[in-house]
Amino acid sequence: MMKINIFLMFMIIALKGFCGEIMDQNKEFKNFLDEYAPKVSNKSQSVALASWLLETTGSKDASFLVSSLNTELKLLFNDEATYKKLVAWQNSKAITDPLLARQLEILILSFKGNMAPKELLEEISNKEAELSTLYANFRAQVDGKKFSDNEIRDVLNNELSVEQRKKVWKASKELGDVLGPKIIELVKLRNKEAKFLGYNNYFDMQLELSEINKADLLKIFNETAEKSDGAYKKMMLDIDTALSKKFNVKTEEIGPWLWKDPFCQEDPIAPQGLDSYIKSIDILSVAKGYYSKMNLNVEAVITNSxxxxxxxxxxxxxxxxxxxxxDVRTLCNIKSNGRWMDTVLHEFGHALYDLGYNFELPWLLRTPPHLITTEAIALLMGRQSIKPLFLKEFCNVKDEEFLKQMELSAARKQLVFSRFVLLMTEFENELYKNPDQDLNDLWWSLAKKYQKVNMPDNRKGKNDWATKYHIGLAPVYYYSYLLGEFFASGLEKKLEEISQLPKIWNPKSGDFLNKKLFYPGCIMRWDRLIQEVLGEPFSSSAWIEEFAK
Ligand SMILES: [Zn+2]
Known part of the structure; x- marks a missing residue:
């Protein structure tokens, strides 16, 4: 007994001492935040306002402001002494207040990516700027005529001559030979940065800094590929049949140039005619009406946009x-067509998410925990714009056959896009593991594996992989679009269960999203938040059920 008492007494004393320490550390960290966070929030607001000016006017002055303010913002995240202090707080395990601990976690992740030597970071950003200029200035050339990106898209959307399509597609790939070697240099520099910070390579680093577990990501993608393979193969038969008929070629002669998108990432046989239904519709008033049915008010967003x-x-x-x-704003260039109906619902979805945070939370926590959750909302809202129920209710479409075709196309759109994301993710994983391998071979072998698209003749030794913008300039990013789609499907299913309605535009859905998803901001990791919202762990099962049965 005595022993126990002594032990208990010791514990109480020890705990008391420990608690005192914890209180001090919590307080100390809180004091640090009170001084530090306003610096970050003020600078971020200046960057945001300058960016808004730049994007809405194209002004050179604004461009100067954006880059200098951005540099100042970055400087707030690369002071070594502050970083060491943050790590010491984390190692002490003494920050016990959950909101403080979460802010500490977020700050450490933000600092970590900036802790590489300044010269290296500068070299990387110079290389990126160079690439960016090359991208912007490249024009594909066919028979002496130059083609912008939009013009290439026009050809792929409308041209019926297979020869002309092939020429334009091939010309668009010439960009790869300009960029390929430069991207490889950049990849090596990024890997150098990652190694300096203790990671295997840049791919692994980027995932970890955005709180994505690599093994889980690859597992969910592999499973999705397997489970949707049957549906994808079946769909490809339909696509091949339709393309072969449309262009009057044998199926073995079909190449990527017969698709509408140069990377085969969009439904190549989407029905025509949606735009003719939407051309006399006021997209803004549809968006207002749609969101008001969910008790979500977009008036303030519209005013600021x-x-x-x-x-x-x-x-x-x-x-x-x-x-x-x-103050949340959207930039759009609305025209009365299907693409802008989708885009307006998408951007307003992002905006409503940002307006839904608990404003009592500290500034650092008034964000989504990851791009995945806000992208899921935006994708979920945008998706509705081609659903039969939406088209009937908001766009007065009555042609049942057309509605059926739209529904089939929606599923193809998802399946086709998912395959491109799988390709991109595996490609980037391999690229950063070994940038010296035959990357074009790798690219086309993955196109075959996921998209069931063969490498066309005479592509050996080319740099087709390097023409995708994100490979060079938005690295390790594409995966989040597909995770966003998976979560969007999970959410849609959940909202329909809650409201007992076959459509999500109802007050119960809006209230649920506000309370469960928007309000908590970033107080927990994205995967935990999703689990809380859906009542089950994050997975692709709802997406498979919806699009790949
Ligand atoms: Zn988005």
């Missing part, structure tokens, strides 16, 4: 959170 085409403005679309409070 820049929505229509104008000279000097970025031609694409994005959503930007200016202050992690109420």
């Amino acid at each position: 820049d929505l229509f085409e104008r000279d000097g403005k970025n031609q694409h679309a994005f959503c930007i959170n200016i202050d992690h409070k109420q």
Whole structure:
């Protein structure tokens, strides 16, 4: 008994001492954050505002501001003394307050990627800038005529001459020979950075810094590839039959140039005609009506956004959170067509997520835990725009045969896209493991494995892999689109269960998303949050069930 008492007494004393220490450390870290976090939030807001100016006007002054403010923001994350302090706090295990501990975790991840030697980081960003200029200035040339990216797409969408399509596709791949050797140099520099920070290579580093477990990622992708292989093969038969009929060629003569996308990542036989239904529709009022059915209000986003085409403005679309409070904006170039219906619902989805955080949370936690969760919301909302129920209710489409075709195309779109992501992910994994291997062979062997697309004649020794923008300039990023699609399917299933309705635009769905997904911000890792939201671990099963049965 005595012994136990003494032991207990010792424990109590020890615990008391420990608690005192913990309180001090928590307080100390909190004090650090009170001083440090406002610096980051102010600088981030300046970067966001400057970027907004740049993207909405194309102004050179704004471009200067963006790059200098960005450098200043980066500097806040590469002070070695601060990093050491953060690591010491983490090693002490004394930060026991969960919100503080989560902020510590996030800060360490943000610092870590910036802790390589400055000269190396500079060399990398110079190489990236060079690549970026080469990408922007490259124009494919056929018979003396230059083709922009949009013009290449026009040819692939509309041209019926197989010869002309082939010529344009091949010309678009000439970019690879310009970029390939430069990308390999960049890959080696990125690997050098990763090794310096203690990782095997850059691929592994990027995953770890974004809280993705590599083994889990590869496992879920392998399983998905296996489980959807039957559905994909079946679909490819339909695609081949349709393409062979459309272009009057034998199936063995079909090459990537007969697809609508140069990388075979979009449904090549999507039905025509959606645009003619949408051309007289006010997309903004449809978006307002759609979201109001979920009790989600997009008025503030619309007021803050820049929505229509104008000279000097970025031609694409994005959503930007200016202050992690109420100022969330989208940039769009709305036209009354199917693509913009999808895009507006997509960007507003991102915006509503950003407006849904618990604003009592610290600034650092008012973000999504990973791109996957916000992308899932945006993809889920965008996806609705081609669903029969949506087209009937919001676009007054009554042609049942057309609606059926749209539904089939939606499934093809998912299957086709998933295969490209599988290819990209395995390619990047192998690229960073060994950048000196025959990368073009690797690229086409993966195209065969996943997309069932053969390497065309005379591609040996080329650099077709290097023409995909993301390989050079948005590395180790593509995987998150597919994880986003998987989560979108899981969410859709969940929302339909909760509301007992076959469509997600209802108040119960909106309330659920707000409370369960948006409100917690980044207080936990993405996979834990998804588990909390869905009530089961993250997987691709709902996606398989929906698109690959
Ligand atoms: Zn998005």
